[in-house]
Amino acid sequence: MLISGRIPEDAPVRSAPRQLPTGPNPYLEAPARIMRCSNLVPDVRLFDVRFVDPALADGFEFRPGQFVMLSILGVGEAPFSLPSSPTRRGAFQLGIRRAGMLTDYLFDHVREGDVVGIRGPLGNGFPVEKLRGADLLLVAGGLGMVPLRGLLQYVIDLRHEFGRVTLLYGSRTPDQVLFAQELASLARRGDAEVRLSVDRDDGQPWTGKIGVVTELLDDVEVDPARTYAVACGPPVFYRFMLERLVKRGFGKDRIFLSLERRMECGIGKCGHCAVGYTFTCLHGPVFTYWDALNLPELVHP
């Protein structure tokens, strides 16, 4: 049972050591400047971020679905998905919801021109190679739109490499819809079919569906055989959406989802995001539904 014959210089390692573009110490952030910030909806803000080091800024590569750790030393550090596409170089974006200590600080005290710390990119990201050439069904619930927006932007930038793209996106109320105008113009241009739903309209003007997002699935035409589904949302969303997709004929290995767990280190050391021996930060956050089903606790059934 023992793994034999290693000394520190070549101690038993599982996979080849790697290094993050943000530095040799994976826990040490690289300074990055907030170039712009604007509210997407009242409690979600979009930050344009550029590394202070120009070489790093221009050379920063990542995949849609990956995330970074944003740090303000003394306040905290937290993982945030990348809602922009790696095809757009120089700067990247973060879409952040006010949720606690760090995010409060970001909303209350961080302004354009301020410097924050970033480490990453982290996680596996969406398997874009696999998705290439296929039709895509993107399903988002709430803040799940943030990582999917990165994938969407990627697909639009490389539009000819992908087949039909359908986006189903549910929000709580009309004023909670992220990227509303951008999505509308995508739909107008015919780049993607976009269907929106809200749980309730609260008296605000609304032309989309009122109801739960899963119902949107009944209204669209997709061919599960040529389509990959990518789903992103909170635990309740997964609870209903994933089985619905299976019923609709999607293979469980053709459904991808992105998971959220508590993460401290983001590089598969601290244990917080581990489910069994799968580290959500390192081996995820993107999993197929089949993987997720085989990991106890990963999605709440």
Add this chain to the structure above:
Amino acid sequence: MPNTKPRVGIFGLTGCAGDQLQILNCEDELIRLTQRLDIVDWVMVKSENDHACRLDIAFVEGVVATQRDLDALKEVRARSTTLVALGTCAVWGGLPAMRNELPREVLARAVYDKGAAHLDTVEARPASHFVPFEILLPGCPIERHEFLKTVNALLAGTRAELPRVPVCWECKASENLCRVVYRGEVCCGAMTRSGCGARCPSHGVACAGCRGPVEEPNYDANITMFKDRGISWMDIARRMETFSAPVWMKLGLEQEVRRESPAR
């Protein structure tokens, strides 16, 4: 980042003044602190106090034991933005709340005899029972480093994160021998929140629980652990009820003690 000096008040309700004294015990930082904070109301230390102005931060120590305490507390709450509870009395009730099942009149008679009629006294309860607090700093008394961390974080526009894990964490980190395992004592470490550096077990004394309970303590298992070692309810209770009696009583400690010793 906020760049004006925050206005600060420091108040004591009924208590031993230990938490205010701990602030004075930050000798190295004190002078600088008084420069960074605009302390406008602190009766224990200053003669000229503004009792009416708005406060950015207010620290309150002690339990509410008189109507006067309660009025003072509500007044402070109304005039401050960030209210910080200082110490176990304010957060959990501490010693003054230890035996609240005894009516106040009985206690008063026991101590003041016939002269008790003039006393303004209500059941002692933690300040946190009456008004919402933004920050709770437990400890009997508070730990200096936690107070400083809290103030520094507030000055920097954020909140300090205080440990939530039990004292056993710090106890093991300092490689103490466990008072329960090796000595069969009633140690409150597993149900008490850390931050003190496991001071008591590090001195060879079982934890008395002065920082108050962790979130969701396993009350039953703690009790069983002591009972299994042949310790009586009375002996368990006398240790557990010292600092956060209201919490344990609610969980059933009182009934058990009464069952074993109805005379109490």
Add this chain to the structure above:
Amino acid sequence: MNPQHARTVTVSHLARIEGHGGIHVRIVGDVVREVNMDVFEGSRYYEALLKGKHFLEVQGIITRVCAICSASHTVTALSAIEKALGVEPPERVLHLRDLLELGATIESHALHVFALVLPDFLGFESVIAMSAKYPAEVAFALKLKQLGNRVQQLIGGRAIHPVNLLVGGFGRLPAPADVGSLRDALRAALDPLMGTVDLMASVAVPDWPAQPTLYVALKPYQDAYRLRGDMLCTSRGEVYAVDRYADLVREHTVEHSHAKHSALASGESYMVGSLARLKLWGHLLAGRGREAFQRLFPDGVVDNVLLNGRAQLVELIYAVERGAELCNDLLAMPADAGKPAEYKVRAGRGVAAREVPRGTLFHEYVLDDDGRVVSANVITPTAQNLANVERDMRRAVESLIAREPDIREQRLKLGLEMVVRAYDPCISCSVHVVRDG
């Protein structure tokens, strides 16, 4: 001035003292009709709470009567319990407790002399305000206070509410290296401390509250200035054994206050504390303590409570000097001399008294066969002083009015507050004291 003109002077919330109290004075013409010090600190009924508790819990509870006196309460409670149980702690344990007590004295006196009283004499509203004009003095006072805390930290495990003290011994004995460096720090503080004697001597002390006063203090257990002993002495020459303290000291409740007052059995009020100790035993001081005593009290102790600050400075010097001495004694002791004393639980009564920063502190416990508290009684220095505080306030008002019939209320208030502060009252201590059962 209209002889029937009545006025009241009220200080609704005394500042710069520990705890919550106020002053209420009613003057009709030039006669002071009423002088009350109200204590409205909430009552915590410690003695009633102690009833039925196991003796091992007592110190952890009683220490919380008051933070600034926590070491004193702990040590006194332990001594009383040990007497009840017949435990004789080893020499090193007694030395360490004395050292702890000296640390508490250093901290308490440094805080009181420099941060609470000196601003009065120098005309500042607080030590914070004073620090702008006298930064070096304030910084030094803080260092000194820190040194007192360091002693308590090392021996008690914490600056407030010590955890390391047990019946018969200690949880963990301080390491010799730490005792050594503590001794060096104490020695190093002595010279600069002597330097403050001149500042203190230069501050004029008004005499308006002065009047003949009776003083009470413990007779030192050795023929030297010491803070513990088993005999209680008055400046009139009476001597009582400590366990008969009740024959000397009587307590009674008063309408205007949550605190009980004490008086002698004869009904006279008296003073305990630094000034009382110096009055009775100042001649036993040696070394730098003696030097300071002679410079600050060239004619010996004269009746005037406002001199208590000077007395505290003398004791501060004594405490630092004696602390270093004790460290040395401790270092010379064999390593195994500090093992906790063994004992059997038994029923009994124990009384202990100590001279703590504010005066004589009494603890009495009666235990049953299981070691549970049948009754407890604690008499704090502040409770003993309260009657005298009111007596001196009356005197202060009378002589201030006599000297200056149109004296402004503001001045009167300040005068009253100065008298109260001179006693270094500890309000938390003064409530919830007393016999139970």
Add this chain to the structure above:
Amino acid sequence: MQSLRMRTESLPAFIEGLKAWGTVWAPVEREPGVFGLEAIDDVSKARPDALRTILPFKKLLTKPRFTMVEREGDAPPRESHDNERGPTVFFGAHACDVNALKLLDMLYLSDYPDTYYRRNREALTVVGHGCWPDGKCFCESLGTSQVDDVFDLFLHPLDGRYLVTVRTTRGDDIVRAMAGKFLPATKQDTRDYLERLERRRKAFTLSLNVAGLPYILELKKDDPVWEELGKKCLCCGSCSMVCPTCTCFNMLDEIPCEGVARRERCWDACLFRDYAVVAGGHNFRASRAERVRNRYYHKQEAFVREFGMPSCVGCGRCIENCPTGINVVEVFENVRGEPC
């Protein structure tokens, strides 16, 4: 690998000699029968025969709490050296320790190598010492009762002498520097050593039946055992703190004084209530039963599936230090459904 012999009397001088490779840490008796791992100067204090120290050697690699990143004033955040112990010799490592070290290496040096761990690891010299099991040791049944790698030197006590195994070049350096103390091992030494191994094998009284355990655990996820255990566990984290293979940590920011900010890292335990809480308050393992189960599954199910070995080395520390007397071996036997 090289085998030598050293006389028992040479031990103090040998430990003295180890000081040239760094601060020597060894088990020291704190109270009768209770040992701590301490830096020693006085070599007579070393008690390599002690079975378990309260904390294992993992504290030599990552301190229970240390600063990772710090910032002063307006300077950019920089790496802190707070965790660094400098050259360190761990004297008195047992087979379970060395096997645990292997697991730590695997975790920390893979993927994105952990800077802080690596620094101390590179400066660590491991000198093992043979042991004799008590009633809480069950390494034999986990296959961790022996080692043939990852240490530098290993001292196997025999009658009046040690059989010394030299594993690494650093181990060889040590031997060369104290050449006078070592002789080549004889056939008798080897025979005695093997004989001792055999006797030691028989001396184990506690064993954990790991056959098919991962599969059984998988099947018994909802076994009432876990509920019962959840009722008994205090979630005090003692077992994880003392476990040589528990590696979870937390990162906490603080501003200790004006103009200084720090990110601290401290050992954590999956048993603590907040371990899997995410922003917004959702707790992925809200009940004690779920958290306890997680710890046991991690040790004997998930890790085995991933690496073909459990992440428990059978040292018995958690058995010794659990205040409520939970015993890993009993737990697994209960799940399996056999009396133990």
